[in-house]
Amino acid sequence: MRFHLKSKKLWWGIGAVIVAAAVLSWQGISHQSNALEHAKALYQAGNVQEASKVYAKLLEGSGGLITAEVWNNYGNTLRDQNKLEEALEAYQKAIKIDGQYELAYRNLTYTAIDLAEDTNNPDQIADAIDILEAAYHKRPQSVILVENLITLYSKQGNTGKVSELKALREQLLAE
Numbered sequence: 001m002r003f004h005l006k007s008k009k010l011w012w013g014i015g016a017v018i019v020a021a022a023v024l025s026w027q028g029i030s031h032q033s034n035a036l037e038h039a040k041a042l043y044q045a046g047n048v049q050e051a052s053k054v055y056a057k058l059l060e061g062s063g064g065l066i067t068a069e070v071w072n073n074y075g076n077t078l079r080d081q082n083k084l085e086e087a088l089e090a091y092q093k094a095i096k097i098d099g100q101y102e103l104a105y106r107n108l109t110y111t112a113i114d115l116a117e118d119t120n121n122p123d124q125i126a127d128a129i130d131i132l133e134a135a136y137h138k139r140p141q142s143v144i145l146v147e148n149l150i151t152l153y154s155k156q157g158n159t160g161k162v163s164e165l166k167a168l169r170e171q172l173l174a175e
Helices: 002-044 048-060 068-080 082-095 104-119 123-138 143-156 159-174
Strands: none
Touching: 002 068, 048 068, 068 082, 068 104, 068 159, 082 104, 082 123, 104 123, 104 143, 123 143, 143 159
């Protein structure tokens, strides 16, 4: 009988610890959700620098709970501050988290073009093409990826590849 009583106390203790951990975890997620909404509101109000700070803090203390959307939004705040290299890194992190998050590919495309033009470095476009080609090979039915590749190859002056991709886009849209 004694063993049984001790066993019950042990299980009650373990249960209490689990409940406490769940509450703390929920509070952390709730705090992150509030911070995310605050950052979005700041960005939409045009307060890009403050939004960027909130996103940076969120990412710093995330504990791995950050989504591709957060990295993408952080990249947008960096891009809007003309921190193009940092923005590209943020978009790449978004893509690494979720390779199907097409908005990050779109943002990466246009930021790479802006950076290539600002630095007069066409390698930025070539690097973006590599990333999008790899994604396209995993998702050959993505019209958005094809359109992004058309944009990049166009900037590169590769008319043959642009024509090929435009034909592919029309084929995908017809399906």
